[in-house]
Amino acid sequence: MKSLFLGFLLMACYAPLSADENRGTGDLGIVVERANGSLQVIESSGNTLLGRIEGLGDLSHASAVFSRDERFAYLFGRDGGLTKVDILQRKVVARTIQSGNSIGGAISQDGTLVAVSNYQPGGVRIFNAATLAPVAEIPAEYGGGKPSKVVGLVDAPGNRFVFSLWDAGEIWVAEMNDPAKPVIHKYKGVGMQPYDALITPDGRYYIAGLYGEDGLALLDLWNLDKGPRRILGDYGKGQQKLPVYKMPHLEGWAVAGRQLFIPAVGRHQVLVVDTETWREVGRLDMHGQPVFVMSRPDGRQVWVNFAFPDNDTIQVIDTQSRKLIKTLQPGKGVLHMEFEPRGEEVWVSVRDIDRLQVYDTDSFERVAEWPAMKPSGIFLTSRAHRIGL
Numbered sequence: 001m002k003s004l005f006l007g008f009l010l011m012a013c014y015a016p017l018s019a020d021e022n023r024g025t026g027d028l029g030i031v032v033e034r035a036n037g038s039l040q041v042i043e044s045s046g047n048t049l050l051g052r053i054e055g056l057g058d059l060s061h062a063s064a065v066f067s068r069d070e071r072f073a074y075l076f077g078r079d080g081g082l083t084k085v086d087i088l089q090r091k092v093v094a095r096t097i098q099s100g101n102s103i104g105g106a107i108s109q110d111g112t113l114v115a116v117s118n119y120q121p122g123g124v125r126i127f128n129a130a131t132l133a134p135v136a137e138i139p140a141e142y143g144g145g146k147p148s149k150v151v152g153l154v155d156a157p158g159n160r161f162v163f164s165l166w167d168a169g170e171i172w173v174a175e176m177n178d179p180a181k182p183v184i185h186k187y188k189g190v191g192m193q194p195y196d197a198l199i200t201p202d203g204r205y206y207i208a209g210l211y212g213e214d215g216l217a218l219l220d221l222w223n224l225d226k227g228p229r230r231i232l233g234d235y236g237k238g239q240q241k242l243p244v245y246k247m248p249h250l251e252g253w254a255v256a257g258r259q260l261f262i263p264a265v266g267r268h269q270v271l272v273v274d275t276e277t278w279r280e281v282g283r284l285d286m287h288g289q290p291v292f293v294m295s296r297p298d299g300r301q302v303w304v305n306f307a308f309p310d311n312d313t314i315q316v317i318d319t320q321s322r323k324l325i326k327t328l329q330p331g332k333g334v335l336h337m338e339f340e341p342r343g344e345e346v347w348v349s350v351r352d353i354d355r356l357q358v359y360d361t362d363s364f365e366r367v368a369e370w371p372a373m374k375p376s377g378i379f380l381t382s383r384a385h386r387i388g389l
Contacts, residue, residue, distance in 0.1 A: 025070035029380035066384035122147035152197025166192035199388035202354035254295030262288030338378035349375035
């Protein structure tokens with residue numbers, strides 16, 4: 001177990017590697033510094049900061065995916081920027097402004113394609129992962145050619161991308177076996193205003209949350225001919241009892257065995273869902289409105305952070321007993337959490353006090369801490385080998 005003393009000792013004596021030194025990438029990661037348009041490159045073996053990459057545009061809602069070899073990060077900025085970053089060399093390899101406003105992206109199963117979902121002008125644009133040269137464009141048009149914002153873009157097995165159309169209330173599946181000629185499966189009438197989505201860790205189920213009505217849309221990617229169906233009819237915005245300060249992020253929902261832990265929209269609760277029946281089997285009262293509900297890699301714990309004004313707190317759920325076992329208060333503005341690949345530690349960004357923190361997930365002790373400039377998203381390279389991340 002790493003102690004707080006060890007964390008500070010390593011800060012003092014573990015000199016950052018030179019930019020051109022050969023090393024593995026499996027313990028590396030990046031932290032988005034949203035206000036400064038920069039990234040911190042981190043490593044989790046010694047819990048140190050290796051350096052900063054700057055000049056990356058508007059990162060107010062940035063996300064990232066990784067190449068198969070874990071060396072390159074693809075960063076999706078709110079300004080429509082798609083940036084390929086070499087995290088070993090700590091430099092920008094390529095950058096393109098591909099739209100006016102983008103909201104996220106994904107990398108294909110074979111690692112050759114990067115897709116970006118766009119608010120403005122809408123649609124999905126697909127690029128060569130090596131060069132960022134454009135490969136294909138999928139306009140998200142409905143109702144006689146009206147453009148739709150695209151959300152919830154994920155990769156899926158079979159070199160497919162799956163995404164939702166906010167304005168149209170549709171889910172599309174793009175088969176990319178011939179990148180220049182995507183084959184599109186369109187599912188209409190899935191519900192009002194799908195706002196985000198997730199894919200289960202096995203790559204089978206795509207689940208879209210609905211902002212305009214209660215319930216979720218579930219698509220079985222193993223049986224596309226059946227189309228989407230509605231689940232959890234009492235879940236969502238329509239039944240809310242409180243104002244929604246920040247919509248939950250579906251990509252962070254926690255799967256532990258056959259239990260799915262999800263944030264209750266507009267409520268101070270986490271719901272427990274049976275993934276065999278897709279029915280609610282429990283509710284837990286929480287400190288505030290959950291935003292990220294994230295499972296430790298072994299599935300034994302779920303860590304939850306909260307929307308304003310309760311965003312100074314993290315709560316931990318034991319998935320076996322379905323009880324709260326710990327409440328932590330890292331500081332105001334807890335935005336994101338990221339578990340190390342085997343789950344012994346978790347990284348936490350605390351935006352409003354400009355801090356990046358690491359906690360031991362057994363003792364719940366803070367084992368390391370550094371200053372960072374308005375940190376938000378944390379992405380470790382282990383994501384390169386996980387579906388939908």
